[in-house]
Amino acid sequence: MKSVQIVVALGATVFGAGVLLYIYKRRKDNFSKPSDKDWQYAGTLEEIILYPIRSCYGIELNEASCKKNGIQCGDLKDRQLFLVDDQNTPLFAGSHPKMWQIKSKLIDIDEIEVTAPNMEPLVLNIHKITYGRKEVIKCYGGSSISVIECDSEYGNWFSKFLLQKESGLTLFVCPFLGKIPFRKNLDLNPYMVMVDESIKDLNNRLPNKVHHWQFRGNFLIKNTNLPAFSEDNWKWMRIGNETIFRYKAPCYRCILPNVNPFTCERSPEFEPLKTLKKYRMKPGQIEPEMGIYFNIHKEGVIKLGDEVYVII
Known part of the structure; x- marks a missing residue:
């Protein structure tokens, strides 16, 4: 009887090792270093958009540096700035559609001018608003991150526009991450x-x-x-001759796409999310997929009109 148990245990161990080996080989095959002969043409780069402030209007760029933590233009990084309310909840345009009316304009390599209807322009210099201020650890959505809290005058500007109050919002800078894990860890993908x-x-x-x-x-x-939706199967992507990205995950969609960026109104028909749920859901999912996340593999500079190649 004891020998039978040993055989069964050994069999289970071998089976488990076989499963792990299969998973390892499959992952290695999927993400092994891309070969020049495997690339196939996928289109051209039509737009590059930098979002200096999370969930606010973006800035269209002609070219950008692609770094580990996302798009970078000078010292400005994608989604580097974000707003948090007095309940320690990060704001996003799905619940605050007026955030789409907050627009940024590049002034210098480290500076933007922020505007909103019926508000005086606000100048944000990344170095100035963080100078002498210590990093603190904050927890959002179960993830702890290092951030810098800006002076109250900056948060108050956003409070007046979004809340019609003198205060209530705080502006933070994330010095290292291009995106903050507010909803899922997938938001860390640059x-x-x-x-x-x-x-x-x-x-x-x-x-x-x-x-x-x-x-x-x-x-x-x-x-x-x-x-x-062929992008669902892209393992690698190259933009131009040098900048290479590696597939990380699909983008699961919340209510944010239901907000019209030009009118700042939510769709009364709950579109496009309702339609996406009809044909872009996988078994066990509660949110549909639309778009894909990539990590950087080889840093570089990209420009509008660059040819895009992928490996499937």
Whole structure:
């Protein structure tokens, strides 16, 4: 009897080792270093968008540096600034649609001018607003991150516009991460890619078309010769001759795309989320997929019109 138990235990161990080996080999195959002969043309880079303030209007760029933590223009990083209310809840445009009316303009390599209707412009210099201020650890959505709390005058500007109150919001700077893990750890992924062919496919199913900005991607790829949602299977992506990205995860969509970025109004039909849930859901998911996240593999500079190549 004892010998039988030993055999069973050994069999289970071998089986478990076999499963682990299979998973390791599959992962290695999926993400082994890309070979030049494997690249295939996927389109051109139509848009580059930097979001200096999380969930606010973005800045369209002609070129950008792609670093470990996301798009960088001078000393300004993607989603480096964010707002938190007095309940320690980070703001996002899904619950505060007026955030789309807050626009930023590049003034210098480390400075933006922020505007909103009926508000005096606010100048934010990344070095000035963080000078002499210590980093603190904050916990958002179960994730602890290092941030710098800005002086109250900056948060008060946003409070007056978004809350119609003298205070209530605090502006933070995240010195290292391009994105903050507010909802899921997936938000840590530095680059979000949208493909025009997939936007067209969605719009063909909708009564009222949506704009790709509603999905807040960093890159829009156009002129692709691949079918809609082929990006679901992209393992690697190269923009231009040198900048290489590695697939990380799909983007699971919350209510944010239901907000029109031009009117700041929510869709009364709950679109496009309602339609996405009909055909972009996988078993066991509670949110549909639209767009993909990438991590950087090889840093570089990208420009509008650069050709995009992928490995599937």
